[in-house]
Amino acid sequence: MCELFAMSSRVPATLGFSLERLARHGGAEGPHRDGWGLAFYEDTDCLLLREPRPASESPLMQFMERQGLRTKLGLCHIRLATFGGLALRNTQPFARELGGRMHVFAHNGDMPSLADLRSRYPARFMPLGDSDSERAFCGLLTALAPVWDDEPGTVPDLAVRLAVIADYAREIRPLGPANFIYADSDALFVHADRRTQPDGQLRAPGIYFLQRYCWRTAPELHDAGVNLMSIRQDVALVASVPLTDELWEPLGEGDLIALRDGLCYGADGLQVEPEQAAGRQPLPL
Template identity: 50%
Template sequence: MCELLAISSRQATRLSFSLTALAGHSTPGHSARDGWGVAWYEDRQVVLHREAGPASDSPLARQLASAGPPTTLAISHIRHATRGARTLANTQPFVRELGGRSHVFAHNGDLPGLAADPRYTPGRFEPVGDTDSEHAFCALLARLAPLWQAGTPGLQERLDAVAGFAAELQAYGPANFLYADGETLFAHSHRRTQADGRIAPPGLHWLQRSCAQESEPLLADGVCVGCGYQQVLLLASVPLSQEPWLALAEGETVAVRGGQLLARRRA
């Protein structure tokens, strides 16, 4: 299956991604050569890099591995295509504007039949590609749009809306996703293909780390986060180090900001 990764930190920090190493965590028997992407925030604007080919063949991916961007929030996705051609339009993360902010979304799973269901119309957020993941993102933004008409909604309003939408997606298939609205990161954990071939929870894991010294970077397989007296929280499809990663519960949605877990909701 696809691999998801998100990083949230209290202060801007330089991130280095080894996307080839992250791709190595894919479920055995599943290729991870169908594309990759990384989106990170610079204030309210998003910098997005995506390629439809494997990260192992990409000079850009190697550059990010050695000298990544300074940011407080980043989302990465490594694709195993199950629906839609191997094209840039179908490569995640996806980005759209809502309420004067760049919103980012990446999904791990398969949602057959979602696009044909009239309850999940994309409204003004038309998909560019033909994946169920992008359709789900557009439908989510259509649900959220009324909340953003008068400015940034409260955290509880947003969490309720995202968690409610996530609970509905579970009826279609594995619905693990990462979603950021420029201020808060939301993550929903469901089920994924495990190493033994079962489709079962957990779908996401998280690790929080307080860095006490400038010389203590957070090191994981595929990720290096320069800490420097701050707090960092990672979310990933599978644990990336020997540290005590925690599994999110099946159907759980969390809200993260500044390297801290602010709220959680379970369907």
């Protein structure tokens, strides 16, 4: 199965060390040799980099590890192909425009019967490739389009978007593992499901979550691959498997959260208080 990683932060940060650790799984220390992709947001647009080759062998990935852009919202995917050949069109994350913003999506899991849902959606969002993940993205955008079209030029309420995403996630979960990360430039949405575990069993957790905050640049965050330039910083990270020795919190099957500016919001759209957020810890100063 593929692996996911994403970050949301209060002020722009780099992801060098986290990317380096994830890239090892893309061929050097793991089987995910079939492609990789990065998305770095800047306001409503994003820089999307993808290659249908092992991340651990990519000079471009190595350059991004050393010279990566600062961003408040970034997503990464490394691929172990199950549906669709090794080609750029099947390499995640996928991106589309909706509501004058770039929307980015990456999925971990197998949903072989997803093609059966394709006829239920109009042709506004069509897949370029033949992966189940891209079809899942097209279906999600089709479900979200009415709320973005309702008031052009404005961002729909977070709770409204979460409700649509939750309904869609419930629809596709019976088709197979549906771990996905999705961003619309305003927020990062994380849906956790099941994942094949080291013992070969398919069960939760499918995604882990870590939330940190500090009042000045701290070596603990630097060791986690996040370099700061701010007095106050909030950082939220999600990954298919923990990338550091810190206390990553496993998300349960069917859990849905939103991350914005490094803060966590529950499925009701309300901010989760710092002491209640899964995996959130103060950094020792």
